[in-house]
Amino acid sequence: MAARVFTIDRLVAVATEMLEKVRVAPADADTCARRLVEGDARGQRAHGLSRLPAYVRRIEEGGLNPTANPHLISESPVTALVDGENGLGPVVMTYSTELASRKARQAGLAWIGVRGSNHPGAGGVYAQLLVDQNLIAIIGTVANVNQMAPWGGIERLLGPNPLSIGVPAGDEPDIVLDMATTTVSYGTVRRAIAAGRPLGMDWLMDSLGKPIVDPALADSGTLVPIGGHKGYGISMIIAALAGTLNGAAAGSDVVDHYQDLTTPTNTGHFLIVANPQMFRPLEDFLGEMDNKIHEIRASKPQDGVEAVRIPGEGSDSLRRSAEVSGIEMSEPALGELQALATHLKVSDLLDD
Amino acid sequence: MAARVFTIDRLVAVATEMLEKVRVAPADADTCARRLVEGDARGQRAHGLSRLPAYVRRIEEGGLNPTANPHLISESPVTALVDGENGLGPVVMTYSTELASRKARQAGLAWIGVRGSNHPGAGGVYAQLLVDQNLIAIIGTVANVNQMAPWGGIERLLGPNPLSIGVPAGDEPDIVLDMATTTVSYGTVRRAIAAGRPLGMDWLMDSLGKPIVDPALADSGTLVPIGGHKGYGISMIIAALAGTLNGAAAGSDVVDHYQDLTTPTNTGHFLIVANPQMFRPLEDFLGEMDNKIHEIRASKPQDGVEAVRIPGEGSDSLRRSAEVSGIEMSEPALGELQALATHLKVSDLLDD
Numbered sequence: 001m002a003a004r005v006f007t008i009d010r011l012v013a014v015a016t017e018m019l020e021k022v023r024v025a026p027a028d029a030d031t032c033a034r035r036l037v038e039g040d041a042r043g044q045r046a047h048g049l050s051r052l053p054a055y056v057r058r059i060e061e062g063g064l065n066p067t068a069n070p071h072l073i074s075e076s077p078v079t080a081l082v083d084g085e086n087g088l089g090p091v092v093m094t095y096s097t098e099l100a101s102r103k104a105r106q107a108g109l110a111w112i113g114v115r116g117s118n119h120p121g122a123g124g125v126y127a128q129l130l131v132d133q134n135l136i137a138i139i140g141t142v143a144n145v146n147q148m149a150p151w152g153g154i155e156r157l158l159g160p161n162p163l164s165i166g167v168p169a170g171d172e173p174d175i176v177l178d179m180a181t182t183t184v185s186y187g188t189v190r191r192a193i194a195a196g197r198p199l200g201m202d203w204l205m206d207s208l209g210k211p212i213v214d215p216a217l218a219d220s221g222t223l224v225p226i227g228g229h230k231g232y233g234i235s236m237i238i239a240a241l242a243g244t245l246n247g248a249a250a251g252s253d254v255v256d257h258y259q260d261l262t263t264p265t266n267t268g269h270f271l272i273v274a275n276p277q278m279f280r281p282l283e284d285f286l287g288e289m290d291n292k293i294h295e296i297r298a299s300k301p302q303d304g305v306e307a308v309r310i311p312g313e314g315s316d317s318l319r320r321s322a323e324v325s326g327i328e329m330s331e332p333a334l335g336e337l338q339a340l341a342t343h344l345k346v347s348d349l350l351d352d
Numbered sequence: 353m354a355a356r357v358f359t360i361d362r363l364v365a366v367a368t369e370m371l372e373k374v375r376v377a378p379a380d381a382d383t384c385a386r387r388l389v390e391g392d393a394r395g396q397r398a399h400g401l402s403r404l405p406a407y408v409r410r411i412e413e414g415g416l417n418p419t420a421n422p423h424l425i426s427e428s429p430v431t432a433l434v435d436g437e438n439g440l441g442p443v444v445m446t447y448s449t450e451l452a453s454r455k456a457r458q459a460g461l462a463w464i465g466v467r468g469s470n471h472p473g474a475g476g477v478y479a480q481l482l483v484d485q486n487l488i489a490i491i492g493t494v495a496n497v498n499q500m501a502p503w504g505g506i507e508r509l510l511g512p513n514p515l516s517i518g519v520p521a522g523d524e525p526d527i528v529l530d531m532a533t534t535t536v537s538y539g540t541v542r543r544a545i546a547a548g549r550p551l552g553m554d555w556l557m558d559s560l561g562k563p564i565v566d567p568a569l570a571d572s573g574t575l576v577p578i579g580g581h582k583g584y585g586i587s588m589i590i591a592a593l594a595g596t597l598n599g600a601a602a603g604s605d606v607v608d609h610y611q612d613l614t615t616p617t618n619t620g621h622f623l624i625v626a627n628p629q630m631f632r633p634l635e636d637f638l639g640e641m642d643n644k645i646h647e648i649r650a651s652k653p654q655d656g657v658e659a660v661r662i663p664g665e666g667s668d669s670l671r672r673s674a675e676v677s678g679i680e681m682s683e684p685a686l687g688e689l690q691a692l693a694t695h696l697k698v699s700d701l702l703d704d
Contacts, residue, residue: 078430078461079630109430111461113631136593138624153660155651165585167592175592177585202554209654227578233517233529233663236648240519240527241488244640245631251644272490272624278431279465279597288596292603296588299507302561308505311585 004334005326006349011037014341014349015052019088021344022059023066028091035090039122040329041322042315044178046187047122050333053340054257055088055119061261064088064118070095077107081246082114086264089120093269097126100273104135108278113241114269115248119144119257123164124178124315130273131166131174134282138272139164140238142250144257144265148182149222151232154207157251160185160223161238166312168276170286172293176312181235182223189218243268356686357678358701363389366693366701367404371440373696374411375418380443387442391474392681393674394667396530398539399474402685405692406609407440407471413613416440416470422447429459433598434466438616441472445621449478452625456487460630465593466621467600471496471609475516476530476667482625483518483526486634490624491516492590494602496609496617500534501574503584506559509603512537512575513590518664520628522638524645528664533587534575541570595620 015033020026032055040048058064068087072080080099084092096112103110120126123139130137143159150157160180167175183202192199193215204212204221212221225231243250248268255265276285293310301308329337334349341348367385372378384407392400410416420439424432432451436444448464455462472478475491482489495511502509512532519527535554544551545567556564556573564573577583595602600620607617628637645662653660681689686701693700 074630076460076630078459079626081631107430108428109461109463111626111630136597150648150651150660150662152657153648153651153653157648157651165589167589175585175589177582177589179579179582179585183579207654208656226582227531227535229663230529230531230578233527233531236663237517237519237527237529240641240644244644245488245628245637247632251647274431274463276597278426278428278463279433280599285597289592292592292596295603296502296505296509299502299505299509301505302559304560305504308502310502311581311588 003328003330004349005328007326008037008041008322010349011040011049011327011329014337014347015049017346018052018056018340018344019066021346022056024059024088025067028088031094032088032090035094035121035125037327038125038128038319040327041319042122042124042128043318044122044124044315045333046185049329049337051119051121053336056340056344058118058257058261063260063262063264068092078103078110080110080112082112084114084117084267086116086118086266089118089267092117093120093126096269096271097129100137100271101130101133101135104273104275105133108275110271110273112271112273113246114271115246115266116264117248117267117269118265119267120269122178123162124166124176124312126271127164127166127176127178128174128312131168131176134168134276134286136168136274136276137164137166140242140270142239142243142248142254142268143180144254144267146254146256147186147223148225148232148235150236151225151229152209154222156222158232158235158239159254161235161242163234163238167289168286169289169293172290172297173310173313173316175293175310176315178312178315181225181231181238183226183231184223186223193218242270245270355680355682356701357680359678360389360393360674362701363392363401363679363681366689366699367401369698370404370408370692370696371418373698374408376411376440377419380440383446384440384442387446387473387477389679390477390480390671392679393671394474394476394480395670396474396476396667397685398537401681401689403471403473405688408692408696410470410609410613415612415614415616420444430455430462432462432464434464436466436469436619438468438470438618441470441619444469445472445478448621448623449481452489452623453482453485453487456625456627457485460627462623462625464623464625465598466623467598467618468616469600469619469621470617471619472621474530475514476518476528476664478623479516479518479528479530480526480664483520483528486520486628486638488520488626488628489516489518492594492622494591494595494600494606494620495532496606496619498606498608499538499575500577500584500587502588503577503581504561506574508574510584510587510591511606513587513594515586515590519641520638521641521645524642524649525662525665525668527645527662528667530664530667533577533583533590535578536575538575545570594622597622
């Protein structure tokens with residue numbers, strides 16, 4: 001079957017139907033479907049609908065609670081600790097994002113800690129939700145597999161713990177940074193190997209700290225943190241603030257969600273959300289952000305580079321285009337969804 | 353004159369006396385001297401007393417107000433905007449750190465924005481002050497010179513905007529990350545050139561984005577952000593949150609404090625400070641941080657590496673040793689201080 005283009009609504013409807021088949025309540029199924037499809041719309045395919053088969057399988061194996069209702073463990077006007085009850089990550093994160101937004105709009109600032117969550121999809125999706133409300137967002141998550149060693153070490157005790165930061169602008173594109181704390185993900189490594197492309201010198205390292213460039217040795221290495229000891233430090237701090245602070249998994253407690261489908265991952269997040277109006281009038285702030293963003297976008301590019309872009313500009317442009325023109329699903333992606341639809345005995349994407 | 357060891361108190365006393373000679377009030381002079389000497393004690397020599405001659409010169413040239421009194425522009429229970437009145441960075445940052453600590457202990461959380469500041473010394477010094485009170489700290493500063501280009505660009509529109517993050521532990525060393533958003537600083541580049549060491553492949557790049565390894569071309573390049581577009585994104589966000597949000601300088605507004613000694617730098621900072629007790633009992637949190645830190649410190653190092661260390665462990669160990677055994681000032685560092693003492697006609701370090 002060839003690649004095909006679908007509307008966002010169609011993809012959301014099909015994913016919602018699949019999730020309902022594994023006992024997810026309609027409203028939660030819709031929320032989860034929307035967040036994943038937003039990942040695809042932003043071009044973050046590795047954190048979009050491609051995750052749905054793993055979510056469904058984890059529910060079927062008993063490792064994720066489809067009927068969870070995230071609830072508050074404790075709360076103050078500016079902080080909260082959320083228990084996701086081992087529910088779908090996108091549902092838990094949506095609940096936490098809405099809570100953070102409410103508090104930040106009321107009190108000017110909020111820090112939400114989360115435990116008992118699962119893989120949430122793309123962090124940038126939640127940063128964008130907050131930025132769309134003219135809020136500043138800093139979001140960290142403990143990744144569900146340890147692929148990084150401490151700097152100078154060789155044991156896999158840290159994940160590529162992702163960080164997403166959003167800062168709203170006015171007419172210019174918002175800044176939405178969405179990054180892992182490793183130079184690349186294993187997904188990038190595997191795609192390079194599949195395509196016969198060479199591995200980057202700063203992607204993987206061996207037990208001497210030397211680069212691994214032989215594809216056959218890729219799995220024996222660890223992912224390299226950005227900036228060496230700096231990215232190691234950032235990853236360790238995200239593990240502390242998204243994990244340990246909230247009673248969520250970190251370090252050797254992390255459950256490899258690829259290998260173990262039954263143990264709750266106890267995934268942790270933190271969300272720090274601020275209202276810029278606490279510091280200067282909103283219009284002033286957005287206007288000055290526009291000036292600074294414009295200055296960078298209008299600056300001279302390197303020879304051979306078309307234009308200087310800001311973090312999130314590409315994703316934002318893809319998202320806008322997807323709203324108008326739909327999302328192209330590649331042949332393999334479509335095949336996987338089709339197989340899942342068949343397995344779950346639901347109407348599939350190819351039905352009219 | 354040879355390298356010599358001095359007590360912390362002696363270095364603080366001499367630096368205080370020098371600052372008083374350029375009209376800094378005794379209490380502020382003492383604060384500034386202590387913060388800079390703490391930088392030296394932590395081994396962050398580039399942000400210690402080596403900065404004092406530049407601070408004094410800037411006061412003498414009229415670019416920095418020695419009698420500034422940082423004040424609040426606006427405030428809520430959890431946020432504040434501080435105007436540093438173009439005062440000494442360490443004085444403004446100490447004021448802001450104390451304000452953040454007060455709010456975070458009362459309300460659980462604080463975000464302080466600062467404008468009208470100057471170079472504050474080492475960010476890790478302020479993170480450590482907060483961590484010593486069992487608070488979590490995230491501190492960003494707009495650097496006072498643009499040495500980085502936007503990713504894909506060639507214009508110097510960003511600085512190596514430093515980020516300092518502190519997370520307290522119990523018996524294990526606290527995590528205190530203190531990093532620039534570039535792989536190295538120009539200080540590191542210059543020290544390598546002076547010592548005849550080769551430049552790292554990921555230190556500097558030219559207008560094609562290619563590494564610069566020829567020392568003669570070092571000044572024609574730009575510093576490389578950690579993780580390429582990722583470090584560029586982090587630096588741009590620090591410029592937004594420490595600069596633009598607070599009405600402080602960012603992008604092309606940044607005053608190069610090496611070249612221009614008279615224009616106020618309008619340096620900006622942000623401090624996000626949280627009380628971990630909002631999320632779990634302090635003893636639980638510190639105990640679990642100890643477990644996670646121990647797990648990493650006890651993990652197997654790479655062949656040839658003595659032990660795996662955590663961010664700030666080296667600085668903390670140096671600081672403890674400095675409290676007992678004093679701080680060694682190298683011959684050139686001592687020469688500079690001596691020259692400043694002579695210039696200011698104060699008692700010098702060599703007096704008994």
